Amino acid sequence: MSSPQLDKTYDPKAVEARWSQVWQEQGYFHASPTHTGQPYSIVIPPPNVTGSLHVGHALNHSIQDILIRWRRMQGRNVLWLPGTDHAGIATQNVVEKQLMGEGASRESLGRERFIERVWQWKATSGDTIIRQQKRLGESCDWDRLRFTMDEGLSKAVLEVFVRLYEDGLIYRGERLINWCPRCLTALSDIEVEHEDVKGKLYHIRYPLVDDPQTALIVATTRPETMLGDTAVAVHPEDPRYNGLIGKRVRLPLTSRTIPIVGDAILVDREFGTGAVKITPAHDFNDFEAGERHQLPRLPILDHQALLDLDALNTAGVESELSTSIAGLPGSKARPKIEQVLKDRGLLVNVEDHKMAIGKCYRCKTVVEPYLSPQWFVKIKPLAEPAITAVEDGRIRIVPEGWTNNYLGWMREIKDWCISRQIWWGHQIPAWYCTTCNSGLFLSKVPMGTPVTAHAFLTILQGAKPIVARSAPTSCPACNGTSFLRDPDVLDTWFSSALWPFSTLGWPEQTVELKTYYPTSTLVTGLDILFFWVARMIMMGLKFMDEVPFRDVYIHALVRDAEGQKMSKSKGNVIDPLHVMEEFGTDALRFTLASMASPGRDIKLAEERIEGNRNFANKIWNAARFSLMNLDGPRTAVAPADRSFPDRWILSRLNHTIQLVTSELENYRFDRAANALYQFIWHEYCDWYLELIKPTLQNAASPDAPGTRQTLVETLETTMRLLHPFMPFLTEEIWQTLPHQGESIVIQRYPTSDTAWIAPDMEQRFGLLEQTIGLVRASRVLLNYPPGQQITFYVSHNEPQRQRHLEQLQKYLIHLGRGTVDLTPTTTWPTDNLLRLVAEGLSVGIVVTGEVDLNKALDRILKEQSEQTKEIGRLEGKLGNQEFVAKAPPEVITDHQDRLTSLRRDQAMLANSEQQLRAMLGG
């Protein structure tokens, strides 16, 4: 019988391509409610449909695949549901950029043709990331691939919107919202990124109407907004100003006078001058203050954040100034206004000021608070059950530390602005009767823009929407038949929030939904905890009356080797595909898993991946070695009747199985990976394979058939144990080994076998390892080449250990490479012998030829000094009455034992030192 031959070096490329194809063709990843086993399901966090795989995805997906492959092997009825989202703003931006390159625009195409165009783009680029995921070996059920704008999922969105509206949880209202003047759309609060910048604080005089010589000095960071001021606020308990409450000031640069109001919420007496200007149309705080004091709102910026001439006129701004700043952005108008104020002596001073500005998370443009009618989700009633679900443990967040983060955010949550003024997405199912709402449609072309620019349509507050699953045929109020559909689309996260049930067929009550909902685990990064996780919990509880998942595992962010966030503009991105090409997919997956420690970001450097490429190669060669040595009979013997190395490795393997399994149960992928690394490299390869070489290479050895059996058994088991982490390598090796079944993917995950446990063998191994360690160290000290046969003596103080050493003799001979003498130290030669000692164990190596013994002497002196230090420490502790009185007895005994052992070793070493000095002297 002949064994298959493997190449000397593992070549991932061919292997990976082959297996990912076979796995899919064989349908191993296909889930079915008819499968047996307790369901285990995960829905993938849907990446942007037109995006491509980055290393963050690679981490996120690797972790999910480890869980899924592990549970599948455990016999669970597994579903991993893949898919993508439509990423409204981001995708629309990409296509608009393409159009711009062609000299067109979305307006020139019109809504319908533009959307067609986006679908085309989706069709050409949409499977890029899916292809990449398959290359990563992800064992998703690709037959169930979903997209947020699929018909079924869109139906779910429609249903949810209508029901929430009917329940009074969706409303339309004019509010100040975050507005991106570049994307020309509203954003939700969390779509704004805050950034600290150096700004200036302007102090401006607002003269009193009654007494123009006296002025209130207000402080502001945005002087241009003063044109929209409708009041000035002071603190009602501030003696400097509270006498002025109720009086009026003349608003500089305008014809208006505005009231002085007292407001304890808005005003911080300590800050600035203690007087604040109020611009309700352009500042969130001021908006609320405006509501408290029933102040008018005077917007002066248009939807592009440009100063609007009509609005400036309405605000009574001096016409000369108006014409000079109209059409300018705030930043350009500011110096002009500053100059005018300075000329009139109204600018008191300007000081540096640190402040935060908000930027659009998609395009990084500075967002403006903008007054406009929008759709909102009334969130408190939804948030409450979502808080309870986490509090009472129906949902568990891992690591636990993020729980408070979640709860804190949920308790502070504000209504969610869900309307977006873009075209790509789920259009809001609201229609307006053109008769009933005549005069409430405002269409305007912004000034300073070409006439080809589209009219910007606003449906004013007060318009009465008809929300329905399909377009109304006649108006219930006036029987009119002419309707205008709300042009806005929904926030992409609105549809993502339904993902765990919309992907399973909801609102239909499918068997998939019954089987796989709630899902088992959600794996995600912290960055979308609020965007996505929180909202899924709210929607799941609302519409399924059940949490969407049991566990939320939050993993780290992947950074570059310097700890910098990876970004295309910095050029520090690690491209997972490039890495997979160079080092293999398994190496990347294993690296990411091994670095996924909770609460710490991953600083990824290529050297780490290279190291694990080497690990893969090590495993490959262990398999290669095994195959080279499998010719010959194999017999299965009861574990207890096997040889020492066999019993030892089975015991260690059993330990590793338990460890890896429990670490996986606790989402400690790092520890599971390290346990595998340690076992495979430093136990299996370093020791076990070395220990069994003589047996395998001696055809006559009586242990050979049993050892061959153990070799195959342990390697095959190890491959199954490692498979979730390194699917390709393990499949390739598993297929070459004697096996049953067609793929490792569908084999059983190893379980602990008590018959394998052999603590006495592990203890003996410890002794062997220690002995060989001393022999090898001696070799280096004496400059003996590894091949040189030596004569060495071994002895242990404890009779039991001594007996063990005698039983281990043949392994000592093999690994020590020479002849061994196991007589007591008293009978050892006193000359030409280097003696090392550790914990009662003495090893002596015969010194032959011309060798420099100074290296050996140095080592002994160093050990002596370390021992002396440790002895002193122990003596000190044991001499301390309080320690003896209060420390637990086992600790005291342990200290005493160690001290005894150390003193014995010290005596031996002193002896050894004397002999060495004698040899050097002679």
Next chain:
RNA sequence: GGGCGGAUAGCUCAGUUGGCAGAGCGCCACCUUUACACGGUGGAUGUCGCAGGUUCGAUCCCUGUUCCGCCUACCA
């Protein structure tokens, strides 16, 4: 402003009932020992951020503090 996390070997990080401080990579020396040089053997390296406290004993628990990172926030 508030909250959270981190600070342990040159680098990246493990390290929970407080009782000899570890790994990987890198570094040094030696080695073509027929599984593997993507390898083997041996070795060096730490006031466990700083200052207090609790304790017989602290990398671990408590308090304060510095630095870094993240999240969050309406001080104009």
